[in-house]
Amino acid sequence: MKKKIFVFMFSLSGGGAERTVVNIINNLNKNKFEVILVLGSNKNHDYIRLVNNDIRIKYLNCRKLYFCLFQLRREIIKEKPDILFSTLNGNNILLLISKMLSFRNVKTIVREASNRTQSGNVTKINKLLTFVTYNYFANKVVALSKGVKDDLKMNFNIDPRKIEVIYNPVEVKQIETLSKEQVGDIKKSPDEKLIIAVGRLVEPKDFHTLINAFNIVSRTLKSRLIILGKGPFEKQLKDLSESLGIKDRVLFMGFKDNPYNYINYSDLFVLSSKWEGFSHVIVESMSVGTPVVSTNCKSGPAEIICDNKFGRLVPVADSEKLACEIIEVLSDDETRKELSLLGKKRAQDFNAKTIVIMYERLFI
Incomplete structure (x- = not known):
């Protein structure tokens, strides 16, 4: 008999956590699992078209996340799932409280998608809610990197016996196509050389440092910077490009359903983040053979790149060192070729089929 998995997300907006959920549910063995995807909002679903047709989707039509509480409780009672699953801290807390209010003993697994204390914005109330809900109402907590596991243990006092490290699943074959x-x-x-960055235009991604670094790079190499993503910092970043006199060489191209052909067309992928949970897009770039330069932020990049073996790591928020590494890689064809081959090999370690088996073992 199939196990019914109830997956809750407020939205499927264009972020790494949302894309990861799509990869997980698409690759679950449908002979073993029936998947119901419950979305809190009826808006901002950039990845909805990527969800397989064999997955049932329900919308709660909430304006804000916490307005979903009692509707979510009602759906848990109505659907009688065998497993509850969610990712992102707000979704996780809401799902766990909804489970408690439903008075149903349902196996619940939540996934922590970021090294959250790096932001400096975690409140005492959130720490308390995370501690109580994760420790007392979750059966397992998935950390998407060792760094996230350490953050959960040290800063939220989550029982380490509950935490399972599972890296992000990446659809390597689909991305290659x-x-x-x-x-x-x-x-x-x-x-000319094309440099590409992909991500939401928000503080953690630190595109300000990238644009300042590119300003240095462009004085040495004929190059352009492509930025794929949308977000509240777009105007600031465009203004910065204009003030530096590089407006015509920084291309803001918005969110793309398929960023992979742009990554493949580029000579180098750059991640400039202040903090991450894992950084899905590093592995995606490796899978198409585009070399990677990344900040050594907590958490994820160092675990993927492995002491500069599969890419290059630079300090966080250091535009000069970032620029130097970009110039060095772009100026050396042999280095770029070597990183391309090693990166493609490394990407196979995160193949969705392999990673999702680890989730299935948790769900059974």
């Missing part, structure tokens, strides 16, 4: 689609809105001249 999508990366071969033609890019129609950018043309690269033979003597």
Whole structure:
């Protein structure tokens, strides 16, 4: 008999955690599991088209996350799931409280998607809620990197016996196929280099440092910077590019359903984050053979890149060192070729089929 998995997300907006959930539920063995995806909002679902047709979707039509509490409780009672699953701290806390209010003893697994204390914005109330709900109402807590596990233990006092480290699943074959689609809105001249960054335009991604670094790079190399993503910092970042006199060489291209052909078309992928949970997009870039330069932020990049073996790591918020590493990699064809081959090999360690088996063992 199939186990019914009830997966809760407020939205499927264009972030790494949301994409990871899609990869997990798409790859679950449907002979063993029936998946119901419950979405709190009826808006901002950038990844909804990627959800397989064999997954049932329900909308709660809430304006805000915490307005979903009693509707979510009602759906748990109505659907009688065998397993509850969610990711992102707000979703997790709400799901665990809803489970408590439903008075049903349902196996519940939550996934922590970020090294949250790095933001400096975690409140005492949130720490208390996370401590109580994760320790007393979750059966397992998935940390998407060792760094996130350490954060949960040290800063939220989560019982380490509850924590399971499972890296992000990446659809390597699908990405390789999508990366071969033609890019129609950018043309690269033979003597220029394209640098690409992908992510929401928000504080943790620190695109300010990247643009300042690119300003240095552009004085040495004929190059352009492509930024794929949307978010509240877009105007600030455009203003910064204009003030530095590089407006025509920094391309803000918004969210793309398929970023992989742009990554494949580029000479280098750069992650400039202040903090991460894992950094899905590093592995995605490796899987198409695009070399990676990343900040050595907590958590994730160092675990993927492994002491500069599969890419290059630089200090956080240091535009000069970031620029130096970008220039060094882009100026050396042999280094780029070596990083491309090693990166493709490394990406296989995060193949969705392999990673999702680990989730299935938790769900059974």
